[in-house]
Amino acid sequence: MKIRTMEISVGAFMLAGILALTFLAIKVSGLNVNDSTATTYKLYAHFNNAAGLTPGAQVTVAGVMIGRVSAIELDPKDNRAKIEMAIKTDVDFLTLDSIAAIQTAGILGEKYVSIVVGGDPDVLEDGDNIVDTQSALVLEDLISTVLTSLGGKEE
Numbered sequence: 001m002k003i004r005t006m007e008i009s010v011g012a013f014m015l016a017g018i019l020a021l022t023f024l025a026i027k028v029s030g031l032n033v034n035d036s037t038a039t040t041y042k043l044y045a046h047f048n049n050a051a052g053l054t055p056g057a058q059v060t061v062a063g064v065m066i067g068r069v070s071a072i073e074l075d076p077k078d079n080r081a082k083i084e085m086a087i088k089t090d091v092d093f094l095t096l097d098s099i100a101a102i103q104t105a106g107i108l109g110e111k112y113v114s115i116v117v118g119g120d121p122d123v124l125e126d127g128d129n130i131v132d133t134q135s136a137l138v139l140e141d142l143i144s145t146v147l148t149s150l151g152g153k154e155e
Contacts, residue, residue: 040067040086041126045100045113049135050081052111053102059085059113066091069113085113094130095120101134111136 050072059067067087075082087094097118102111115130124130 039089041089042070043067043085043087043094043124043126043128043130045083045085045130045133046075046078046080047083047100047102047133047135048080049138050083050102051136051138052104053081053083053113053136054111057110057112059087059115061091061094061115061117066115083113092123093117094124096122096124096128097132098124098130099132099134100130102136104137108139 053069053072055069055071057069058065059069067085069083070086071084073082073084074080083100094115095118097120099116099118101114101116103114104111
């Protein structure tokens, strides 16, 4: 009887551990059950360089998530990255002169789109483009530029 109680308690402990790891994995991955039920509208932005940005990345205003990147593709018209963003419908204050920038969470963190709202009285609607954009800063390119400039100096 004592062995059976021990087996049940070990099994319950293992089940609790697996559930805790599953919960942690979902939290760390950024998945959210509420995101799938939220109604959204589409906005687009073109970037010269979208390195490191992935579908599912956050779209934020002032650090608050307002949507997600839903697609990234190459626009054949201007050979720039075309980013499609799904923005929550309750976010109805993004103006025509808003600026979208690809930012990094921390030094080596994930990339996300940050939007700075402008002062124009007209707002963006479903299917509109954000005209003003700032591309991603690629750490490797920055290091390469610094090393090249240091190596080119002659004394």
